[in-house]
Amino acid sequence: MPTTEPAHRGVKICGLTEAAGFDACIEHGADWVGFVFFERSPRNISPVQAQQLSARHKGGPKRVGLFVRPDDETLERVLNGVSLDVLQLYATAERAQAIKARFGLPLWLSQPVSSRAELPTTCTVERILIEPKPPAQATRPGGNAQKLDWGLLSGWQPNFAWMLAGGLNPANVAHAIAQTGAPAVDVSSGVESAPGIKSPQAIATFITQARGAAG
């Protein structure tokens, strides 16, 4: 599946809800910013709020909308309110194909893994997010600051676009990249000062660390 990769290591900052965090992503050159459309998340945002944030800066990072098992009505409602470049989905591969057929946007699909055998061998969307399975009592499938066992990815070199997510932060992202060779990374909790509130300083450090990492 063709995709446009940044020339450098890609960085996505997910779960933007307020101007200071969004502006830090612009200032420090994030490749993607994520808006979470999932009511049980502390980062949940309305389409209107997302559009207002997005309008603070033309161009810059691609705008990614994150959805958990969305129905078509939800996708339509959000896409009527905010312009998105990519849909990041927690859904089955079959549902992703139906969404692709109806909405036509590039899709990223989450693949939770807890063993090497669960690493995907093929990809039918534009990118796969490799992340840990959520804790048993979790109320959401991601954004839990839970780290993957990076050793599972050692030597894994798929021929499709992927991204590492889960429990990354400014202090561990360089090590995570060195161990996994991840071409792109995604962070939410690890750059927050409180649930749903991003720290501009942590965003700056995360991007610097990710771009400077050897992997």
Ligand SMILES: O=C(O)c1ccccc1N[C@@H]1O[C@H](COP(=O)(O)O)[C@@H](O)[C@H]1O
């Ligand atoms: O961020 C959320 O609240 C969220 C809710 C539901 C599904 C996914 C969510 N976030 C995604 O989870 C991963 C890892 O997040 P973290 O860095 O461990 O907090 C990332 O892909 C977020 O985009």
